[in-house]
């Protein structure tokens with residue numbers, strides 16, 4: 163018989179990558195660029211359209227309704243400055259973010275428009291481990307992160323949320339953390355550009371980690387537009403198809419030195435839509 167019908171991938175961008183964090187602007191930008199979702203930032207209390215408040219959540223829901231651009235997931239980039247391995251403030255940030263997600267999911271469940279509800283119910287949050295928050299090559303910090311995640315994961319599990327670790331670790335270390343925490347709520351947030359830059363075999367890692375361990379993917383090229391660098395995105399597409407990856411592909415960075423982030427994202431969106439969403 164016929165092979166099973168394949169759904170096109172959903173493509174979005176993160177709000178920080180286009181320098182429009184915590185605002186409605188990113189949704190209008192995505193709509194103009196034909197992107198379907200925004201990975202929305204979660205930051206310190208009171209900064210921008212902070213999802214901690216009902217008023218801001220209502221505003222963003224209304225923006226999603228008018229633009230038809232979904233909240234693909236959330237991301238806490240500020241963890242790069244407030245490291246999860248070494249600060250209690252970081253644990254509080256993740257906890258606040260989960261509270262906001264729980265409220266968004268509850269509020270969405272009351273909407274009669276089920277398609278809209280799905281677009282305003284983020285389940286995945288990216289936890290960033292870069293710069294001074296990097297834990298690569300630092301077993302003590304890895305152990306500290308495991309301890310913290312063991313406290314956070316039960317809440318995520320109870321509410322169907324996923325904590326996605328975006329790190330500079332290779333597959334072996336990522337597996338060690340995930341297995342040590344021992345919760346299905348802790349997964350890898352895979353970034354093609356970061357892992358390629360580290361020299362990892364990104365194709366082997368994606369295939370081996372699979373959907374069981376990868377919750378979401380950043381499609382990123384280092385200092386080049388998507389498709390202009392060394393990463394073979396057609397190969398990535400085949401791998402994601404083969405593992406029946408159901409999630410979002412989020413465009414991040416991928417801007418050559420003299421190109422503005424917005425211009426680069428427009429070009430990257432055209433490339434990603436052509437390849438992954440023909």
Ligand SMILES: O=C1C[C@@H](O)[C@H](O)[C@@H](O)C1=O
Nearest residue numbers: 239242290292328353356
């Ligand atoms: O996805 C990411 C999150 C950012 O916080 C980080 O700085 C960046 O390198 C990245 O890849």
